[in-house]
Amino acid sequence: MPDMIKPADHPTFPKQKVGILLANLGTPDATDYWSMRRYLNEFLSDKRVIDFPAWKWQPLLQLIILTKRPFSSGEAYRSIWNTEKDESPLMTITRDQTEAISAKLSEQYGDEVMVDFCMRYGNPSTKSKVDAMVKAGCNRILFVPLYPHYAGATSATANDEFFRALMEQKMQPSARTIDPYFEHPAYIDALAKSVEEGYAKLDHEPDLLVVSYHGMPQRYLKEGDPYHCQCQKASRLLRERLGWEQDKIVTTFQSVFGTEEWLRPYTVEHVAELAKQGKKRIAVIAPAFSADCIETLEEIQEEICESFEEAGGEIFSYIPCLNDRPDHIEALCQVINENLGGWLR
Structure with missing residues (x-):
């Protein structure tokens, strides 16, 4: 039977692949008052982090904590800021980890995988990276919070944000999240x-x-x-x-x-x-x-x-933390491969 002829205005779709989305806590965009306030407001408004009732917590947060804390937090961040790249060390290291993992998995799977990272708070946002992966043809996404241990305020809230991003997709990819790997x-x-x-x-x-x-x-x-x-x-x-x-x-x-x-x-x-x-x-x-x-x-x-x-x-x-040590990258790749079972050969 001959292939169906598609209408001229039929959308085109990229080659399907598996997305591997790493996630870390987050970072302010800069160390000034308003950048710190935006970041802290998002972080401290998360019910997984502070689970007090909003009527009790938000007035305290907005009127007192976020009036003073951006100054002290900004000073702390300035003491460790990566001035060469104008970003926090967490951003620099997470990017380095992502590039190392991407290189290693590409050796195994070629262009069948797409590896990227997001932050639970701040930028790059989880939503923006899920959008990018879906547009790139990822019909399956493995979500990898970079926390060895499970906690509601870390792994769970990262997963929550991932699932919220999936809710906005017209065509939802299949999705998996990893188990804690603290004992791997x-x-x-x-x-x-x-x-x-x-x-x-x-x-x-x-x-x-x-x-x-x-x-x-x-x-x-x-x-x-x-x-x-x-x-x-x-x-x-x-x-x-x-x-x-x-x-x-x-x-x-x-x-x-x-x-x-x-x-x-x-x-x-x-x-x-x-x-x-x-x-x-x-x-x-x-x-x-x-x-x-x-x-x-x-x-x-x-x-x-x-x-x-x-x-x-x-x-x-x-x-120091394990950062982008080769043995850490190898461990993370093992965890990722174990969780990709059945998705890639």
Whole structure:
């Protein structure tokens, strides 16, 4: 039977392919007051992040917090800003990760895949990247939040935004999201190697490795969020991979916000206690972050370091996030390939 003749005005469609959309937390476009205010407003208005009723939270946010906090947050961002590219380090590193993953997957699949990244808050937005992938012919999209551990305020809200973007598509692509990969052997191995390499560069052996995770309210754990348990398991798997005794590693939580009780121990307080207990040389690693950002470059290396030194600590060493290390890229590609099952040969 002869092919049907299409009308002259029939739309053309690009070759179908699989989209792999990486997602990270987000970044302000600049460090000025209004750029910071826009970013913080989007972030702190997310019900996954702050789940107070809007009638109670929004007046406080709009009239008090967003009047003052953009100034202090802008100052913190300026201290770590990538002035050469005029962007935050998180943007630079996430782009580098995306390019490395794209190159590796293109070797496997050629032009059958399209790899890109988006941010949950700020730019490039999730919606803009989903739109671009659909227009490029992606009839299947694997969404990859760059968080090893699941948390409502990280992985879940990124997925929410992805699904909202899909709701606006005339022709929805098939979609998948990945499972948490905190216990994936390749990820744990990359994390352990970063510690081993970090220690090898020092002229001393730290008394303790502080594994600092981003915090969350204790209430979220009681309401069913598995983040705390996954963090504890990741620390155990890291220690076992390193072959260390239990007293060589401690798990803590940082970035406390507001007045309610958060997961403990708090990193900023605990490092001071360690110094007072005679642990004068510590190293800190932050496995919850796939890329160095404001929480690691400013909070850990400035605020938390200062807390340790003021309490009598002598040597504070920070081990960078996995960023675009080749073993991290390999681990992420393994996770991606496992989640692509049946979509590509």
